[in-house]
Amino acid sequence: MLTGEQFRDQFLTLLGKKKTQQWSKKHGIDKGVIEKILSGKIPGLPDLVKISGALHTTVDTLLTGVKQGSEYSAEERDCIEKVVRVLRSKQEASKAALKNAIHVYYCLICE
Numbered sequence: 001m002l003t004g005e006q007f008r009d010q011f012l013t014l015l016g017k018k019k020t021q022q023w024s025k026k027h028g029i030d031k032g033v034i035e036k037i038l039s040g041k042i043p044g045l046p047d048l049v050k051i052s053g054a055l056h057t058t059v060d061t062l063l064t065g066v067k068q069g070s071e072y073s074a075e076e077r078d079c080i081e082k083v084v085r086v087l088r089s090k091q092e093a094s095k096a097a098l099k100n101a102i103h104v105y106y107c108l109i110c111e
Helices: 005-016 020-026 033-037 045-054 059-065 075-085 093-110
Strands: none
Touching: 005 033, 005 059, 005 075, 020 033, 045 059, 075 093
């Protein structure tokens, strides 16, 4: 298990370029929890579960620093979030263009 300082570093690495205040507000994570992490303390299990879900990782990874096989890098998570944002938008032309681009690329790499 990581020390509080190592946990903080792991959290910031997984967070990537996102601002902690904006990120925590977006995901409903209390400001006090973030302050606790940044001061080198590990939050309780309910907050760990919420944080791991928002970071698309596992509680194990947060606590050990060891990635599991199905996790994504910060860059990959950023791209996934953008794709999901487009697909959930009301911009039908953008959704169609994105789906088409993914389909074309997928077909190219699969052949």
